Amino acid sequence: MSGNSAYAERVENQAAAFHNAEAALIYPSGYTANLGLISCLSTRGTTLVMDELVHASLIDGARLGQSEKVRFRHNDVNDLESQLKKLNDQKVVIVESVYSMDGDICPLREVVEICQKNKAMIIVDEAHSMGIFGHHGSGLVQELGLEDKIMARIMTYGKAPGIHGAAVVGPEWLKDYQTNFSRSLIFSTAPAPHQFADISGMYSCLPKADKKRDQLKEIVRCFIRKRNKHEGEWLPSNSHIQSLIIPGNAEVVRVANKLMEAGINVLPIRRPSVPKGKERIRFCLHAYNTKEEIDLLFNVLKNFK
Numbered sequence: 001m002s003g004n005s006a007y008a009e010r011v012e013n014q015a016a017a018f019h020n021a022e023a024a025l026i027y028p029s030g031y032t033a034n035l036g037l038i039s040c041l042s043t044r045g046t047t048l049v050m051d052e053l054v055h056a057s058l059i060d061g062a063r064l065g066q067s068e069k070v071r072f073r074h075n076d077v078n079d080l081e082s083q084l085k086k087l088n089d090q091k092v093v094i095v096e097s098v099y100s101m102d103g104d105i106c107p108l109r110e111v112v113e114i115c116q117k118n119k120a121m122i123i124v125d126e127a128h129s130m131g132i133f134g135h136h137g138s139g140l141v142q143e144l145g146l147e148d149k150i151m152a153r154i155m156t157y158g159k160a161p162g163i164h165g166a167a168v169v170g171p172e173w174l175k176d177y178q179t180n181f182s183r184s185l186i187f188s189t190a191p192a193p194h195q196f197a198d199i200s201g202m203y204s205c206l207p208k209a210d211k212k213r214d215q216l217k218e219i220v221r222c223f224i225r226k227r228n229k230h231e232g233e234w235l236p237s238n239s240h241i242q243s244l245i246i247p248g249n250a251e252v253v254r255v256a257n258k259l260m261e262a263g264i265n266v267l268p269i270r271r272p273s274v275p276k277g278k279e280r281i282r283f284c285l286h287a288y289n290t291k292e293e294i295d296l297l298f299n300v301l302k303n304f305k
């Protein structure tokens, strides 16, 4: 209600320039960004077409809106196309660039092609690619040069960047629209100046972290080489998020505790966060992990197979 600050605008312009977009609008968190964006776009006469594994914040945004909702099978572009073909409404497809629980990557080029053929707009949540994929960590959309094909990207800062907040980046009209209709933006206190300062500092630091990103890629390659020789049920991921299925809440907790005792910091993901039988240990790899740590991890895991 007290208007916008010149500093907030400067940081939003910095974010927009970094992400090669017309505009950026900063929210206090990724959750509030998704809630506000999806609910305000979710009007009667629009159908939201969502990957079945999208994050809870996107689902909650859809729940608050008035659109019809359709789910398509995870990363299945044929199913996406057949769902889109059934619809006459305005369509908005919602995907993530890297899925938080499975670690697999969206086939974004194919998704774009199908959406263009079927006149659907696209929203990409880049929470798990921000800071890691693309030039200077700008995200998967920029890595693939698809900026002008995507209506909105949500760049969330709580994962790789290690701070708070998120920006919705996209066209100027979308920023204007949200400032008028996004309820989580309008009816909540804006981020404090120190949060904008963190975000600005983070954008200045990202280009200096190319070496760290290379280190992370090397650690991921090393992990995958070991994973491919291990007999467990691994989900097919090429990213820094790797998941080992260990069915049963009690069993997955037992294995996670063993890993923790060996000094490996992991969390068991239990149902209902994931479906029954798909309980898992999720490994989030970091640039500072060493090959010795990966060896230790697979040595501990050997005892369970």
Ligand SMILES: Cc1ncc(COP(=O)(O)O)c(C=O)c1O
Residues within 6 Å of the ligand: 029, 030, 031, 032, 034, 055, 057, 096, 100, 125, 127, 128, 156, 157, 158, 165, 166
């Ligand atoms: C894909 C995805 N989107 C959005 C969020 C929410 O981000 P934040 O923690 O900044 O609210 C998360 C984090 O849990 C996430 O994994």
